[in-house]
Amino acid sequence: MQDLLRRYGPGLTLIMGLMVAFWLLMLVIIPNMTLFEQSFRPYLPVREVGGPNDTYSLDNYLKVFDGTIERSFLGFTFQIPVHVLTFWLTIWYSMVVTVICFFMAYPLAYYMAKIVNPRSLPTLILLLFIPLWVSEVLRAFAWWIILAFRGPLNWLLLNLGLIEDPIRWTNMGYTGVVIGLIYTYVLFMLFPIYNAIQSLDTNQIEAAEDLGAPWWKIHWRIVLPHSKPGIAAGSVMVFMLSAGSLLVPSILGSTTSQWFTQTINQWFNDALDWNTASAYAFLLLLLCTLFVSLAMWVFRVKLSDIAK
Amino acid sequence: MHRFRQNLAHLYMVLFLVFLLAPLVVMSGAAFNDSKLPSIVPWRGFTTTWFSQMVQDQRMMLAFVNTLWVAVAVAVISVVVGTASAILINSISGKVRTVLYGLMISTILIPGVVIGISTMILWTRMGNALGTEFFLFNPGLHLSVLGQVSYIAAMVMLLVLARLQSFDADLEEAALDLGASHTQVMRRILLPHLYPAVGAGAAVAFFQSIENFNVTQFTRGGADTLTVYVFSQVRSGITPTINALAFLLICVTLVLALVYEINRRRRARIQAEREAEARRAEEAMLL
Numbered sequence: 013m014q015d016l017l018r019r020y021g022p023g024l025t026l027i028m029g030l031m032v033a034f035w036l037l038m039l040v041i042i043p044n045m046t047l048f049e050q051s052f053r054p055y056l057p058v059r060e061v062g063g064p065n066d067t068y069s070l071d072n073y074l075k076v077f078d079g080t081i082e083r084s085f086l087g088f089t090f091q092i093p094v095h096v097l098t099f100w101l102t103i104w105y106s107m108v109v110t111v112i113c114f115f116m117a118y119p120l121a122y123y124m125a126k127i128v129n130p131r132s133l134p135t136l137i138l139l140l141f142i143p144l145w146v147s148e149v150l151r152a153f154a155w156w157i158i159l160a161f162r163g164p165l166n167w168l169l170l171n172l173g174l175i176e177d178p179i180r181w182t183n184m185g186y187t188g189v190v191i192g193l194i195y196t197y198v199l200f201m202l203f204p205i206y207n208a209i210q211s212l213d214t215n216q217i218e219a220a221e222d223l224g225a226p227w228w229k230i231h232w233r234i235v236l237p238h239s240k241p242g243i244a245a246g247s248v249m250v251f252m253l254s255a256g257s258l259l260v261p262s263i264l265g266s267t268t269s270q271w272f273t274q275t276i277n278q279w280f281n282d283a284l285d286w287n288t289a290s291a292y293a294f295l296l297l298l299l300c301t302l303f304v305s306l307a308m309w310v311f312r313v314k315l316s317d318i319a320k
Numbered sequence: 321m322h323r324f325r326q327n328l329a330h331l332y333m334v335l336f337l338v339f340l341l342a343p344l345v346v347m348s349g350a351a352f353n354d355s356k357l358p359s360i361v362p363w364r365g366f367t368t369t370w371f372s373q374m375v376q377d378q379r380m381m382l383a384f385v386n387t388l389w390v391a392v393a394v395a396v397i398s399v400v401v402g403t404a405s406a407i408l409i410n411s412i413s414g415k416v417r418t419v420l421y422g423l424m425i426s427t428i429l430i431p432g433v434v435i436g437i438s439t440m441i442l443w444t445r446m447g448n449a450l451g452t453e454f455f456l457f458n459p460g461l462h463l464s465v466l467g468q469v470s471y472i473a474a475m476v477m478l479l480v481l482a483r484l485q486s487f488d489a490d491l492e493e494a495a496l497d498l499g500a501s502h503t504q505v506m507r508r509i510l511l512p513h514l515y516p517a518v519g520a521g522a523a524v525a526f527f528q529s530i531e532n533f534n535v536t537q538f539t540r541g542g543a544d545t546l547t548v549y550v551f552s553q554v555r556s557g558i559t560p561t562i563n564a565l566a567f568l569l570i571c572v573t574l575v576l577a578l579v580y581e582i583n584r585r586r587r588a589r590i591q592a593e594r595e596a597e598a599r600r601a602e603e604a605m606l607l
Binding site: 015016018019020021023024027028029031032034035036038039040041042043044046047050061116119120123127128134135136138139140141142143145146147148149150151153154155156157158160162163164167195199227248249252255256257258259262263273276277280281286289290293294296297300301 | 325326332333336337339341344346350357359360401405407411412420427429432433435438442445466467470492501502503505527531537546547550551554555562566570574580581584
């Protein structure tokens with residue numbers, strides 16, 4: 013702080029401080045605190061707000077347990093609340109997306125960092141970036157066209173003789189959603205891993221090769237451990253983006269593939285019950301954060317590794 | 321064996337690019353198909369009618385203009401706030417820095433749904449508490465701007481902070497010793513050094529804002545941006561006018577990418593020529 017004052021004087025320091033305060037207080041901390049507070053209030057008609065009925069309770073959170081449906085898994089049949097199931101499936105399929113993204117991105121990241129001719133690398137990166145510049149909604153829409161019942165994918169598979177009848181991709185549970193999420197977020201996995209592998213000394217790989225290590229052992233013992241921070245950063249990004257995505261599940265999903273953000277959207281924009289929407293949004297934030305922390309603890313990654 | 325693995329890697333790269341780019345090709349192709357539903361099969365003949373229909377679609381054009389306004393506003397505010405935060409973070413240390421930095425970074429990971437709802441609730445409740453009908457406190461695109469800034473500013477901050485690492489603070493000392501005012505130090509020494517990062521930050525902020533759906537969906541009130549409009553169209557029956565728009569956007573992207581690539585190659589060639597020149601000169605000296 014002293015340093016700032018000396019260099020830029022009290023006026024400029026004050027202005028910069030105010031801007032940072034505006035950002036962190038007015039746009040981040042206070043809104044989230046308001047959300048938290050609101051989530052404990054009941055949904056009342058406007059004139060009763062602040063009245064005797066406006067008391068704090070956990071009712072909004074307990075709505076998660078309303079309405080159960082029957083599911084069977086591994087031969088067991090049990091009752092489970094709809095929203096809990098939705099939430100669990102959101103987490104589960106976000107995890108699936110994250111894992112598939114990793115397996116897709118890792119070989120390419122290695123290729124970009126160690127195999128490809130460095131002179132053609134900028135062109136390759138530029139090509140990879142093109143889908144990122146085209147907006148997310150259009151990317152999801154592109155897959156909506158491809159996966160349509162009478163769309164190009166079914167047409168191709170039918171003409172290749174791989175399937176007999178067209179497939180309803182977007183009605184097969186979460187298939188369409190998972191495909192769309194992978195397409196949308198795989199690059200967020202690719203670039204962190206690429207950055208991590210890039211900093212690996214190629215001599216280490218060559219030394220291992222000279223000493224007779226098979227290729228999988230080189231990856232398992234040298235490249236993977238070195239790229240762990242990149243993998244962690246990519247995974248956290250892909251997981252949080254997937255779990256928080258509203259566009260892709262809405263466009264590429266069906267009634268058989270409810271996403272938790274869609275439930276929140278229904279509370280907020282259809283039922284106009286902002287209080288319950290707040291409670292659900294807070295649950296999403298809290299549980300995703302907990303889940304990511306848990307995963308990081310299991311894989312022994314520290315937050316400071318990711319921020320590198 | 322080594323050769324085989326290398327070819328396999330090349331093949332994988334090509335497949336990955338096909339996976340990334342094929343959907344964009346399909347989407348562009350559907351813009352020219354004379355079929356009411358957006359698709360490339362069955363092909364019913366070439367047409368440009370969707371482009372003329374797109375221009376007549378008032379709602380879409382309005383949404384497009386709205387998107388640009390929001391994106392410009394987000395870029396301006398994010399750049400100013402992000403740059404100030406980077407300078408501030410760079411000149412403090414210890415626990416305060418860790419906490420502030422962590423708080424700023426965490427905004428990137430907060431789900432957009434949460435940002436949208438929390439922004440909406442805060443501002444409308446402030447409006448209610450003050451008992452005013454002033455537009456700032458009603459739902460609308462200005463709240464979308466504020467919500468988007470809350471995490472896009474962090475991205476700008478990271479870019480500027482990276483650039484600050486290569487800044488020589490002694491230059492500022494020298495300027496102060498020579499009698500420069502504080503504003504002069506900021507305007508003539510620090511900011512010029514940061515301009516590349518500021519420019520990149522503005523571009524990132526602009527494109528992030530155009531992309532944004534989650535925050536906008538919860539804060540927009542009745543107004544449309546392009547993402548929200550396309551989203552509502554996909555749900556309620558769609559014509560290939562969206563494809564026409566997508567095709568144009570992809571073309572703009574491609575042209576920008578091409579310009580960038582040509583520029584980069586030219587600079588690389590000049591660089592190579594200079595190095596060759598230097599080598600020749602060195603050899604001549606040795607002779």
